Amino acid sequence: MSLIAAIPTAGDLVVDIDGLWTRFGPPDGGVVIHRDLDLQVRRREILALVGGSGSGKTVLLRQMLGLETPTRGSVRVLGEPAAALGRRNAASRVGMLFQHGALFSAFSVLDNVAFALREAQAMPDALVRDAALVKLQMVGLAAADAGKMPSALSGGMIKRVALARSLIMDPPLLLLDEPTAGLDPESSDAFCTLLGSLHRELGLTVVMVTHDLDTVFDLATRVAVLADQHVVTCGPPREVAGFDHPFVREYFQGRRGRRAMAPLPADAA
Numbered sequence: 721m722s723l724i725a726a727i728p729t730a731g732d733l734v735v736d737i738d739g740l741w742t743r744f745g746p747p748d749g750g751v752v753i754h755r756d757l758d759l760q761v762r763r764r765e766i767l768a769l770v771g772g773s774g775s776g777k778t779v780l781l782r783q784m785l786g787l788e789t790p791t792r793g794s795v796r797v798l799g800e801p802a803a804a805l806g807r808r809n810a811a812s813r814v815g816m817l818f819q820h821g822a823l824f825s826a827f828s829v830l831d832n833v834a835f836a837l838r839e840a841q842a843m844p845d846a847l848v849r850d851a852a853l854v855k856l857q858m859v860g861l862a863a864a865d866a867g868k869m870p871s872a873l874s875g876g877m878i879k880r881v882a883l884a885r886s887l888i889m890d891p892p893l894l895l896l897d898e899p900t901a902g903l904d905p906e907s908s909d910a911f912c913t914l915l916g917s918l919h920r921e922l923g924l925t926v927v928m929v930t931h932d933l934d935t936v937f938d939l940a941t942r943v944a945v946l947a948d949q950h951v952v953t954c955g956p957p958r959e960v961a962g963f964d965h966p967f968v969r970e971y972f973q974g975r976r977g978r979r980a981m982a983p984l985p986a987d988a989a
Contacts, residue, residue, distance in 0.1 A: 734893055734925045735761035735784055739793035742779060753779055755949035757793070766919060766926040768936045768957075771946030772967055777929040780946070781895050784927065785814060798893065812840075815886030819898040821878040823870040823885075829856070830866035833884045840889070855884040860914060876907040880914070887918070896928035900935050912938040933972070937981060945971075 742754040753776040761767050769777045782788045783795050786805040795802040798813055805814055823832050834852040837843060843851070853863055859880040870878060879899065886894060899915065900908040912935055919926055919939075930936060936943060937957055944954040945968055953963040961972035961981060972981070 732763050733760050733796075734763050734798060735759070735927065736796040737780075737783075737793070738796075740783070740790050740795065741792035742776060742783070742788075743791040752949060754790075757946075757950040759944055759951050759954070761925060761927055763925055764919075764923055765941045766928065766939050768940035768943045769927065769929045769946060770931065770936065770943060770971060775946040776949075777946055778897055781816075781897055781927070781929055784895060785816060812889040813891055813893065815889070815891040815894045817879075817882050817886045817894065817896045817899055819901050821870075821882040823878060823881060825870050827870075828866065829861070829868050829870070829873070829881050832870070832881055833888055835885065836888050852884070852888065855888050856881070858887070858918065859884045874907075875902050876911065879903065879907075879911055883914075883918075887922075890922075892923075892925060894924050894926045896926065896930075898930055898932075899928055900930070900932050908932070908934070909938075915939060933981075 737757060737759040740754050740757040740759075741752065742757075744751050744753065753774075757780075759780075769780065771777050779788065783790055784797055784802055786795075786797075786802040789803065797805060824835070827835070830849065830852050833855055834848050837848045837851060838845070853866060856863070856866060861877065861880055861884070865877070865881075870881070873881065896915075900911055903911060915926070916939055918924065926939075928935075928939070940957050942955055943957050943960045944951050945960060945963070945965070946952075947965060947967045952965050953960055953968065958981065960968065
C-alpha cells in the first residue's frame with residue numbers, strides 16, 4: 721500500500737538545483753562550499769555525485785532533503801522547494817539511506833523499518849507490520865530477522881535493513897550516502913545488484929554520493945563531478961571519465977579507475 725499523493729513535477733525533472741551558493745560562516749567571510757552550482761536529476765535515473773573531500777557532496781544531499789537552506793539559489797525536489805519536504809510524511813516523498821545505516825539501536829529490525837509508517841498513523845499496526853515484513857523480503861532478509869536487534873547484524877544486513885526503512889513509504893526519490901562503504905567486495909557487489917534490481921522494479925530515481933568506482937560503474941546512469949565549488953561535468957560514467965580536469969584524471973584514470981572501467985573477461989561476462 722502506497723501513501724504517495726499526486727506530486728506536481730516540472731517535466732521530467734525530479735531534482736532541480738539552480739544557482740546554488742552554500743556558505744558556512746559570516747556573510748562577509750566564512751567558507752564557500754558551492755558557488756553558482758546547477759544540477760538536474762531526471763526521473764528514473766541513478767545519478768552518482770563524486771568529488772574530493774570537502775567538495776560538498778553530503779551537504780548537497782542535506783539540501784535536497786531540506787535539512788539545510790542554501791545561502792542563495794534554489795533547490796526544488798519533486799516540483800516543490802526542498803524545505804517543504806520537512807512537513808509531515810516527508811518519507812513518502814524522499815527515502816534516505818545513511819552511510820552507516822543509522823538504525824535506532826534500541827529498536828528491533830522490524831520496528832526500525834516500520835518507524836515512518838507508525839509515525840504517520842495512517843494504518844492499523846497489523847498492516848504496518850505486514851508492510852515492514854514485505855520490505856524486508858524485498859531487500860533479501862527473512863521474517864526471522866525481524867526480531868533481531870541492530871547489534872546482532874552484520875554490516876551487510878544493517879545496510880539492507882536501512883534500505884528497507886528508506887523504502888517503507890514507497891518514495892519516488894531515494895538518496896544514498898556512500899551505500900557500499902564498509903562492506904567487503906562480495907557484500908558490496910551483492911548490495912549493488914540489489915539496488916539495481918529495486919531501481920528497475922520500483923521505477924526509483926536515485927541520487928547517491930559515493931567514492932567507490934565499482935559502485936559508480938555498476939549502478940550510475942550519469943555522474944556529476946563536484947569540484948571548484950560547482951558541477952564541472954555531468955554525463956554517462958565513461959564519458960565523464962574522459963573529461964579534462966585534474967580531479968577527473970586523478971579519480972577515473974588512476975589504477976582503481978582503470979580497473980573499474982576494464983571490460984570483464986569473456987568467461988565472466
